[in-house]
Amino acid sequence: MQVTNKLTPFFENLNFERDDNMMVINFGPQHPSAHGQLRLVLELDGELVTKAYPDIGYLHRGIEKMAENMTYNEFLPTTDRLDYIASTSNNYAYALAVEKLIGLEVPRRAQVIRTMLLELNRIISHLFFLATHALDVGAMSIFLYAFREREFAMDLMEDYCGARLTHSAVRIGGVPLDLPDGWLENLTIYLDKLPQNIKMYEDLLTENRIWKMRLEDVGTLSPEDAMSWGCSGVMLRGSGIPYDIRKEEPYELYSELDFDIPISQSCDSLGRYKLYMEEMRQSKRILEQLIKMYPQTEQKLMAHAPQYISAPKEEIMTQNYALMQHFVLVTQGMRPPKGEVYVPTESPKGELGFYIKSEGEPYAYRLKCRAPSFYHTGLLQEILVGTYIADVVTIIGSTNIVFGEVDR
Amino acid sequence: MRKYTPKDNVQGKAYYTDRFWVAPRVPRQVVEDEHFKAVVEALGERVKEAYVEINNLVLHIDATQNYAVLETLKDTCGYKVCSEISAVDYLAKEGEFEIFYQMLNLDKAKRVRVVCRLKKGLAIESVVPLFKSANFAEREMYDMFGIKANNHPFLKRILMPDDWEGHPLLKTYPLQGDEFASWYEVDKIFGKAYRDIIGPENRDPARIERYDTKRFSRVGYEVSFDTDISGGETKTEIEYSSTFLTDYNTGTKQLDKRK
Incomplete structure (x- = not known):
């Protein structure tokens, strides 16, 4: 004792x-x-x-409590700290929930940039998964290779928003910045190299006897259990249920994009690992389509809704009324209409949803992060x-x- | 007279609201979707109110019927996944909690939110036999709001420590924590008698302790490490580097005054 x-x-x-x-x-x-x-x-x-x-x-850390004590825009950087491996997906899920609540239309260029960031984040997160999972199981070199690739992807994130982990690269109503010069070229270079790297990881792991012994038939999860336990994302698809929120309940540009949802019938860890690898390839496919979409969009980045979102800087500096609205938004915060919303998104880990109950105040009455x-x-x-x-x-x-x- | 501050809701509030401002409402649509209509029909009398709000079918039910309603949803309507359970605190205004169950139909890709109201002090029936995901979700609801779930296999605090007092997501619970929270570690490790000796937690990162010569020193009054200066300290003349020969005290900006 x-x-x-x-x-x-x-x-x-x-x-x-x-x-x-x-x-x-x-x-x-x-x-x-x-x-x-x-x-x-x-x-x-x-x-x-x-x-x-x-x-x-x-x-x-009581992030849901903090949400009740912060205005909607103040809370956005806090969402970075949820899933810190892929923070853009948190920012995005939150921003989308607020946008649905106030009924905003996001400009097309912002949509393209957001989807790009989401998919780049998915690659970063999946590489991190691969690295740590392989390290846990005992494959040290994969960890080094995957982290090297992840560093390049994080460099791209850094070029866009200045941060490597806590991006806050999405705003309610759009994105704050346009892509910097040469970013798409760098992304293309990165994407061109990605498949051969993924192939290298697979060569090292998929047929590796030790890897197979450690993963095959380990962590078997039947489809019934997966549903009952509220599993989502790869855990659900790894049990043979083809449900991806990007396909089934499309948000952003996913309805226009062409990509496949890999599923695995083996219900074990090896099947899930294969799904992660395949999802990275699909993300690459999505990103390549988005690169082509980008030049066809207009230059607008933030939605026009002066009641909720500050006007562009140029208008604030030249027009009195825009300045007044901006002042109210900064000092008091936006007031979404009364109502409640639950918006699911497919984060790299699974279904990330935000439930927001608004009482028409600048502070959310209740925010639940699923x-x-x-x-x-x-x-x-x-x-x-x-x-x-x-x-x-x-x-x-x-x-x-x-x-x-x-x-x- | 001092300004009255309400104690039943201590969360963030707008410091100014226009008196003529009326908050708009997110439109609640009539149920038109075929699938949603079938759901409402299958539940029959048990649905008190049904509408569609932002792609979700919202069903208001009686709190005593939550198990039966979710069972029907699962078995006959195909809502096999319970993706979220939580509560909203309306104790201040209405003396009750609003509990919601966020349900998902994987085949039809439809979402239903089942909402019920629960009076303070009452417990709700656990839905763990139907959805295993409710195990953690109901524990979190109990931890955060103090709402008990009857027949839950293991209803225990989940995020907060087991011996915590208070439920953090209640509107009466302040963001900075209550008295119990601020003395939690001291009380637990040393006992309440040590509160005076250890003192309250310093939450000001820029705080300067005037008589602490271990971590702070005063310009012009430097003493050796850990000297007791409660009786005052002697002035040390500042010696300037002879290579630069800059005496800031002789210039227009007085170092002593700037202090």
Whole structure:
């Protein structure tokens, strides 16, 4: 038994040697493959997991509470901190929810840029998944290769918005900046090199005996369970359910773009890994179509709705009324109409949706962020039971959870 | 007289609202979609109000019937995924919570939001037997609002520590936390008696401790590390580098005055 006093308080009720010969161990929150702040309490019979209890909340910052105390525009940079691997998708999901609430039409060039950023972010996030997942399973070199590719993609993000991780590159009503000179050329260079890199990763992994042994039939998730646990994204498609929000409930330009939704019937970690690889290729395909779309658009970047969104700088500096509206928007914040909205988007991790309840005030009455990783973490308590402790790492890696999003 | 500040909602508020300003409302459309009509029909009497708001069918039901309604939605209407459960705090105005279930039909790609109102202090029936995703979602709802779910397999706090007091997403809970929150670590590790010794948490990153000579020093009054200066300190003449020969005190800008 643990001896407790004031300096070493009795934090957790954990007995390491118990009468039934089961061992209870803490996996995390400092474990390097616990993806940040996951504390997983595992009950082990030898090496077999008999009970798993994911304990979350170590990164809880109260982002939903902050949303109730910030104006709509103030809150946007905070959404970066949800899924910090792909922050543009958070910014976008939030901006889209507010736009739906106030009924805004976003200019076409902004739509093209947003979709480009979203897809570039998907590549960044999937490369990160591949790198960390391979590292967890034991393939060190993949980590270095994938991070090298990711660095180039992040350089592109940096060229556009100046930030590498917390982009805030999307605004409510459009995007703040046009693409800089030469950005599309750089993107083309990047995309030209991407397939051969993806092929290299696949050459290293897909037929690799160790990789297959570690991933095949590990973390099997039946379609019924995937639906019941509220899985989305690759977790859902990896179980053979062809549901991608970009295709089924298209937003932005996805209805005009030509891309495929890969699905896997194998329901295991290897199938999910293959989906990630294929999705990167599809993102490349989407980006190439967007590059062609870009020159055909007009130069407008922000929606025109002076009641909600500040007019362009030129108008503010020359027209009195625009200046007044801008002043009110900056000092008080925009007031969307009363009502509630739930908008789902397909983030790299799955269904990222924002529920916003507006009472017509500059502060959201309630904002709920539906984070895919939260539900994928809940799934762990069932999927881990009956597996061996070495597979726990594979399964956590395969669910691709990010703790900024789980704890919020 | 001092200005009265309401205690039942301490969240951010607009500092000025035009008295003639009336907030518009997002249009609520009549249910016209074939699929949504079938859903409303399948639920029959249990639906108190149904409309479409921004692509979502919103169904208002009685809080006691949540399990039956979700069961019908799952079994007969094909809403196999419960993507979100949470609540909205209306305690200040109406003394009740609004609980919503965000449902998804994967075949038809349609979304339904089931909304019910729950009086303060009442518990709602858990939907974990229908949707396993409700396990975490209801725990979060309990953690954040204190709404209990009957027959939940493991209703325990999820994001906040187990021994936390208060429910953070209530409108009565301030953003900076309450008294319990500010002394949580001190109380837990050292005990309440140590509050005076340790003192409140410093949340001002630019705070200067006047008598702390470990971390701060005063220009012109430098003393050695960790000297007790509560009785005052002696002035040290500033020695300027002889190579530059700049004495700022003789110029128009007085160093002493700028301090």
